[in-house]
Amino acid sequence: MPPKTKEKGRKAGAQKKKNSGADVEAESRLRLVMLEKELLQDHLALRRDEARRAKASEDQLRQRLRRLEAELEGAQSEGKAVYAEMSRQCRALQEEMETRSKQLEQEARGLRGQLETCQREAEAAQKEAEQALRERDQTLAQLRAHVADMEAKYEEILHGSLDQLLAKLRTSKPQWDAAVLRLHARQKEQLRQFGLNPLDL
Secondary structure (H helix, E strand, O other): OHHHHHHHHHHHHHHHHHHHHHHHHHHHHHHHHHHHHHHHHHHHHHHHHHHHHHHHHHHHHHHHHHHHHHHHHHHHHHHHHHHHHHHHHHHHHHHHHHHHHHHHHHHHHHHHHHHHHHHHHHHHHHHHHHHHHHHHHHHHHHHHHHHHHHHHHHHHHHHHHHHHHHHHHHHHHHHHHHHHHHHHHHHHHHHHHOOOOOOOO
16 A cells, blocks of 8 residues: 555655646746736837827927928018019010110111211312312412413513613713712812821721
């Protein structure tokens, strides 16, 4: 019998060992499950934080997008206003340029007409000046010829007059010489009467 007891004891010991091994295994599984649960809870908490941050970022991005859209609309309206003003100014400048161009064309036509008139007047004045110069040259030539003719005549008259004068002088020279001698003798006589020697003078 005792051997049976030993067998029973062995069986009971073995069963106890099996039970304690199963408990350890169950406990380790429980710990593992608890760790996995905690890990999953931490992971879930991290996910929630990330989701909250993503939501906050999304809200900020939406607000920024709304601000940017508002700025874009303002810029677009301002750009439209600037474009409209630039278009208006461009049209005004084009109209002003067209008006100025027409004025300049009219002035150019008027100036061309004045230039043509001045050119015609200058040509006429040049022709008149050339005609006047020709007439002056002709007049000068006539006057020179007349002066030369008059000089020849005067020279002829002068020579004739001088010849006549010389002839008269030749005929009157003996009379003059006699009169001079008489006058000279009279003056000598008068000087002697005053007691002067004519040779001393």
